[in-house]
Amino acid sequence: MAGNYWSRKRFSRRAVVRGGALGLAGLGGAALIGCGSGDEEEVAATSSGSSSSSSAATAAATQALQQQQAAASEAGILTSRQYHEPQTLGGIFKGITQAEPEQVDPLQATSYKAAYYSRWAYQTLLEFEPGEGDNTAKGNVQGGLAESWEFADSTKLILNLRKDAKWDPRPPTESRPFVAEDVVQSWNKFKELSNSAADLSHERSKDAAITDMTAIDDHTVQIDMAFTFGDILAAIAYQRWFMIQPQEAIAEKYNPRDDIRGTGPWMLDKWDRSVAMHWRASPNAWGINKPKMDGFDNPVIDEYAQRQAQFKSGQLWWSQTRQEDIISTKEEIPELDVWQEPVQKGNWGIAFGLRPGSIWRDQRARQALSMLIDRELINDTFYDLTAFRDKGWPTKARIHGMGISSGYNDYWVDPKAEEFMDYAQQYSDAQRQLYFRNPDEAAKLMSAAGMEMPYEMPMRWIATTEYGTTFPRVGEAYQGFFEQDGHFKITAEHPDYKTDYLPHYYYGSGDFDGVIWAAKQGGAGGLPFVSQTMFADLYSQGTRQHIAYTPGGNQHKNEYKNPVEVNAIEGTTASDDAILAIRGETDQETQLAMIRQWQVDNVERMPCIPAGWPYAVAPYALSWPFTKNWGWRRDHLEYEEQQRFSQVWIDEPLRKQLLG
Known part of the structure; x- marks a missing residue:
């Protein structure tokens, strides 16, 4: 284990935070993973995509942070979120591509990156309404390529399409009007090829709602559902799922894996593989999202030191600066704008190999592993919280709950029992202990499960930059926690992201040995509604579940379309029934209580960490x-390229003043 400080040396919070002994890699990949919203001022999106009034607990929990932020703005630390009327138009923004995609066809993607990059140009039927200034996005749904909608009944949604939307002016689309047949053909391709199809298509999963999309006329689409699906509007607004391509893409009149013809504000002008992606404003952009600039040039720079050097010199104009470098960079260049983003909706974790005979089928073993992690130390270290506090910068840190990100606010049960405590559904004191490091109790649990210390096992995570530069170092930290007091002896393995990690581990559905440190669906943005996060990640037939052994891999992945028998861990039937009931619940307050109760009921099972x-x-x-x-x-939830970037303009006199 040479080279892994966490596994060689006993450490304290003080030593790690102050000493920086890891040579820490920071948060450089967060922007790539996704810049999802959500905010401590809001409750998570309701089943219909709207938000409820904040509870008294929400207001109390956020008041201190708001006061800190106000003081930081007054002191010139945080930048005021104000609208500036454009004084100059045009120009090319100097952006960044950290890890380019293998291809840019979102309807046949096997990883998030195709959707991440193609969303510059492809659009969805509905969108999430953005926030402006200090008003953060709440998860409300607004018109996209469909300008209005109505429910004919509880299982039939009618969408009225925009008549001013046009496809890319270049061949083969040549500014052709967007019509309903584009939607129908895109849906047929999505349900056949997408690795997310089982989240929406009833044909791919009996638990998904949509049975069909049909064109009533050129400007009207009908969506039929097998059952009432209260989250349908948010589902078709989510950009990582169903984006609309032109019929020319489906007919392969251009190669959609290498090129894009969209209806959105930007066009992929040129893609120099491993060099840069060049985006230009579309003359056919519609509505408020018409770009103020001519485009973006985004070089591919996967080495952090090079990115940071170019940002500081003004060759790049926005930053993927690691958190431990934020303060020093701001002090070196005081003119820089500083933005604090809200706690986000992603929730990654440790997943278990669940083959027959695996020790991880025993919940005592799973609990023991959880009790070896110091989550507060992880937060303090990799976000450099002590340094921010010492400098008077506002900080906000939470601990994610069982399967539910703390960014979902009221839907999340707080393991520290500090926030949202006016709800009936709370962890017991014994349950809370499962979230905090306690090596002695972990050893007792391991002994009860028949595990001899040190227990030898493989642990896998990717060492490349698909999840940012910090992700591999956090894997080392978890390895160190597990080995520090002699509980485990880890063999660390780093599978190739595309050829090994995705098919055999991310989509492996427990069909592997040992454990994996893994991302979950949605990244920073999470999923648009909590029930779908649970359906994808925590339901035994979910598209990205890691809680049931599925021989041959996940039955919903492209290569494994036929369902196979699931050998689930204890309590899965009750958990599955609860998740399906949650998805079918249309009353927001009832659904919220059910989601909170699921966490309380399942934390001792610890189906994932x-x-x-x-x-x-x-x-x-x-x-x-x-x-x-x-x-x-x-x-x-990841609309920045269309909703945020389109509103940016370049103050050329100020640029020349600062950079020459």
């Missing part, structure tokens, strides 16, 4: 101040 990093802390980001309106628009 919620991690301490990422997304449990409100992080910071930097940008150059001549990129006006950079922080004004606040997107909900």
Whole structure:
């Protein structure tokens, strides 16, 4: 284990935080993973995509942070989120691509990156309404390519399409009007090829709602559902799922894996593989999202030191600066804008190999592993919280709950018993202990499960930058926690992301040995509604579940379309029934209570281990101040390229003043 400080040396919070003994890699990949919204001022989106009034507990929990933020703005630490009327138009923004995609067809993608990059140009039927200024996005749904909608009955949704939307002016689409047949053909391709199809298509999963999409006429689409699905509007607004391509893409009149023809504000002008992606404003952009600039040039730079050097020199205009470098960078260049983002909705963790005979089929073993993690130390270290507090910067840190990100606010049961305590559904004192490091109790649990210390096992995580530069170092931290007091002897393995990690571990559904440190669906943005997060990650037939052994891999992945028998861990039937009931509940308050109760009922099962990093802390980001309106628009769940970037303009006199 040479080279892994966490596994070689006993450590304390003080030593790690003050000493920086890890040579810590920071949060450089957070922007790539996703810049989801959500906020301590809001409750999570309701089943219909709207938000409820904040509870008294919400207000009390956020007041201190709001006061800190106000003081930080007054002191010039945080930048005021104001709208600046454009004084100059045009120009090319100098952006960044950290890890380019293998291809850009979101309807046949096997990883998040195709959707992440193609969303510059492809659009969805509905959108999440952005926040503006200090008003964060609440998860409300607004028109996208469909400008209005109505329910004919509880299982039939009618969408009225925009008549001013046009496809890319270049061949083969040549500014052709967007019509209903584009939607129908995109749906047929999505349900056949997408690795997310089982989240929506009843044909791919009996538990998914949508049975069909049909064109009533050129500007009207009908969505039929097998059952009442209260979250349908949010589901078709989510950009990582069902984006609309032109019929020309489905007919392969251009290669959608290498090129894009969309209806959105940007066009993929040129893609130099491993060099840069060049985006240009579309003359056919509609509505408020018409770009103020001519485009973006986004070089591919996967090495953090090079990215940071180019940002500081003004060759890049927005930052993927690691959190431990935020303060020093701001002090070195005081003119930089500083933005604090809210606690986000992702919830990554440790998943178990569940083959027959696996020790991880015993919940005592799973509980023991959880009790070896110091989640607060992870937060303090990888977000450098002590340094921010010492400098008077506002901080916010939480611990994710069982299967539910702390960014979902009221829906999340707080393991520290500090926030949202006016709800009936709370962890017991004994249940809370499962979230905090206690090596002695972990050893007792291991002994009861028949595990001899040190227990030898493989632990796998990717060491490349698909999840950012910090992700591999956090894997080392978890390895160190598990080995520190002699509980485990870890063989660390780093599978290739595309050829090994995705098919055999991320989609492996427990069909592996040992454990994995893994991302979950949605990244920072999470999923648009909590029930779908549970359906994808925690339901035994879910598209990305890691809680049931499925021989051959996940039955919903493209290569494994035929359902197979699931050998689940104890309590799965009751958990599955509860998740399906939650998805079918249309009353928001009832659904919220059911989701909170599921966490309480399942924390002792520990079907997966919620991690301490990422997304449990409100992080910071930097940008150059001549990129006006950079922080004004606040997107909900990864709409920044269309909703936020389109409103940015370049203050050329200020740029010349600062950079020459």
